[in-house]
Amino acid sequence: MPSRPQPRFPEPHTEPFWAAVKEGRLTYQQCTDCQTVVFTPRLVCTSCGSDRLPYRDSSGEGSIYTFTVVRQNRNPVFAEMGAYVLAWVDLDEGFRMLSNIVGAADPTRDISVGQRVRVEFEPQESGDYPIPVFRPIA
Amino acid sequence: MANQRRDAAIVGIHEYPLRVAPGRSAMQIKVESIKAALEDAGLKWSDVDAIYDTNDGEGGGGLGMAAYLGLSPTVIDTTAVGGSSYEFQAAHAFRDIAAGKANVAILSYGSTAASSRRAIGTGGATGVGLPNWQNNMEDPYGMITVGNYALVARRHMHEYGTTTRDLAEISIATRLHATRNPEAVKAMSDLQFVGTGEITVEDVLESRMIADPLHLLECCMQSDGGGAVVIASADVARGTRKPPAWILGTGEATKYRQNGGDITTSAGAQSGPAAFAEAQVRPDEIDIAMIYDSFTITVAVCLEDLGFCKKGEIKDFVKDQRLRFDSPLKPTLNTDGGGLSSNHPGMRGIFLLLESVRQLRGESTSQVADARLAVAHGNGGALGGSHSGGTVILARD
Structure with a gap:
């Protein structure tokens, strides 16, 4: 499979997230002051504005909030990939993440809203970072 | 409706043919x-004292347009929030x-998306420009515009039982109107x-x-x-060539991905009620x-959010071909042929204002008898992610 586009650096917001991915961890932020879960990474809490936002490790399990099977993408990498599943995944810790769902023989029939999925870190032929994607839990 | 405002009106329009x-x-x-729009209004070049522009290339923006046109405006505004920019700009002009x-x-738009073969809906460009807090979390996954809207459509179908047959009614009514518009026929x-x-x-x-x-016939075209x-x-509008289309009320709103949020509701749920309240009219x-109409789902969600029907009830609302220009039921949808079948160069918001005005003047190719009130609602950005909703309510005298 062709390598996916990589995150690019320097980019200070997302560096901690991707450094954790390299170690096989999926992370999110949680506000120390009001406990709001924050994702994607940023400097301030989206509920109270606090800047006390430590990273926490996610279990990597969640459910599909919604998905689509994309049939047409002029980006050569995804064009070569063929039909792929784009999804918003609701992780059990309460954050919603854009990702791809992999491992379905027929994504138009085997993927559904609400389906349980687990993260895996897909190695890439080129680039430093594996990419977190989700696979249905058998 | 004695208290309805008559402060500003659209007095000149032009759609590039x-x-x-x-x-x-x-x-x-x-x-x-x-x-051409100034000629339509019967106004002079030197009458213009305010410029609104999205700065979508070629050195525009409020400043660039003033320089090109040789004007000295007292107001410039470079609001750029995607396809709804023109509803936002109209709201700002109304205020100003x-x-x-x-x-x-003046508000203006030009694009050569088709001739320059820009892939708006399926381009999936990554690695363009500097990395930032957003693209660094999305680039690896192949997010494209049509995919983003498809995520909304899927969830809408899941929650409310909406089907492609229901959404197709939007494509069908819009195409009917396009077949009656010679410019749309030539476009197709x-x-x-x-x-x-x-x-x-x-x-x-x-x-x-x-x-x-989402199927092909649920997606807008890519045109120039x-x-x-x-x-x-009001003072100027009383003396222009064509009947004024008064701006009665406006609303502006944003929405974006939120943890646990509902993506079947758009920014229109905020901008719509604000505009209707200011205009003192009901849907x-x-x-x-x-x-x-970037996609069928955009129309479905926005009609619900503006209050034409309740959330999730679009499947019943679109029945019996009610959206056609010759239906006895209000409202009629996208009588110019829409982005689906007439014109979508990337940011369609300006055409919503243009056709609203044509209807209120009695100039549409799918004219609704005695059309008195129109709403132009733009959705910019991406419906399933960060987007903007701009609502403008217009009335004839």
């Missing part, structure tokens, strides 16, 4: 359109004119549509799947095009609904 315009630049389309800061405002022909006639539910169902559950709008104060009084 071509959807494939090789050899023309976006700036040229804008400037030709401004000139009501506040006495300007008398004659020039852009090599497989068919340029009316379509059926089966045609939509059998068209190619682009991103499940543009246009211009002149908005003037059921609206004759013409010009709703941004």
Whole structure:
């Protein structure tokens, strides 16, 4: 499979997230002051504005909030990939993440809203970072 | 409705007639359109004292447009929030004119998306520009515009039982209106549509799947095009060539991905009620609904959010071909042929204003008898992610 586009650096917001991915961890932020879960990474809490936002490790399990099977993408990498599943995944810790769902023989029939999925870190032929994607839990 | 405002009105319009315009630049389309819209209003170049522009290339923006046109405006505004920018700009012009800061405002748009072969819906460009807090979390996954909207459609179907057959009603009504608009027919022909006639539910169902559950005939075209709008104060509007289309109320809102959020509700749920409240009218009084049809789902969600029906009830609302121009029921949808079948160069918001005004003047190719009230609702950005909703309610005298 062709390598996916990589995150690019320097980019200070997302560096901690991707450094954790390299170690096989999926992370999110949680506000120390009001406990709001924050994702994607940023400097301030989206509920109270606090800047006390430590990273926490996610279990990597969640459910599909919604998905689509994309049939047409002029980006050569995804064009070569063929039909792929784009999804918003609701992780059990309460954050919603854009990702791809992999491992379905027929994504138009085997993927559904609400389906349980687990993260895996897909190695890439080129680039430093594996990419977190989700696979249905058998 | 004695308290309804009559502070500012759209008094001049022009839609660039071509959807494939090789050899023309976006700036040229804008400037030709401004000139024609001022002529439509019967106003002079030197009357313009306010410029609104998205700065979408070629050195535009409020500053660039002033320099090109040789004007010395007292107000410039470079609001750029995607396809709904023109509803936002009209709202700002309405405010600025009501506040006495300007008398004659121009909004313009030009694009050569088709001739320059920009892939708006399926381009999936990554690694362009500097990395940032957003693209560094999305680039690896192949997010494209149509995919983003498909995520909303899927969830809407899951929650409310909406089907492609329901959404197809939007494509069918819009195409019917396009077949009556010679510019839209030429657009479909020039852009090599497989068919340029009316379509059926089966045609939509059998068209190619682009991103499940959205089919080809649920996606807008990619054209060249543009246009211009002149908005003037009440004093000026009383003396222009055509009947004024008064701006009664406006609303602006944003929405974005939120943890645990509901993506079947758009920014229109905030901008719509604000606009209706200011205008002192109800959705059921609206004759013409010009709703941004990037995709069928955009119209479905926005009609619900503006209050034409309750959330999740679009499947019942669109029944019996009620959206057609010759239906006895209000409102009529996208009588110019929409982005689906007439004109979508990337940011369609300006065309929503243009066709609203044509209806209120009695100039539409799918004219609704005695059309008195129109709503133009733009949705910019991406419906399933960060987007903007801009609502403008217009009335004739």
